[in-house]
Amino acid sequence: MKKFKVPLSDEQYLKKAATCPFCGSDNISGEEISIEGNEAWQEVSCNDCESSWQDIYELVGYSGADGKEPKGKPATDKGKGLLTNNLHKSALC
Numbered sequence: 648m649k650k651f652k653v654p655l656s657d658e659q660y661l662k663k664a665a666t667c668p669f670c671g672s673d674n675i676s677g678e679e680i681s682i683e684g685n686e687a688w689q690e691v692s693c694n695d696c697e698s699s700w701q702d703i704y705e706l707v708g709y710s711g712a713d714g715k716e717p718k719g720k721p722a723t724d725k726g727k728g729l730l731t732n733n734l735h736k737s738a739l740c
């Protein structure tokens with residue numbers, strides 16, 4: 648597949664999610680996703696033009712595991728948060 652003269656800008660790329668920013672192919676494959684703080688990124692490569700790049704994701708919110716909690720409101724289940732913190736601490740020790 649023929650590459651674009653200029654790769655897509657971020658804005659153009661966001662409108663064409665899951666396509667190669669270099670040639671426009673949707674024959675792409677993603678590697679493992681890495682998460683740090685509020686950001687996540689994923690190595691992606693194109694099977695047509697053999698370019699590789701990173702998709703960058705930003706945390707935009709959360710929803711309850713059962714999908715019942717209203718969006719945008721703070722979690723009311725404090726016990727859950729404590730449990731998660733404790734687990735995190737013990738994992739670090």
Ligand SMILES: [Zn+2]
Nearest residue numbers: 667670693696
């Ligand atoms: Zn490509």
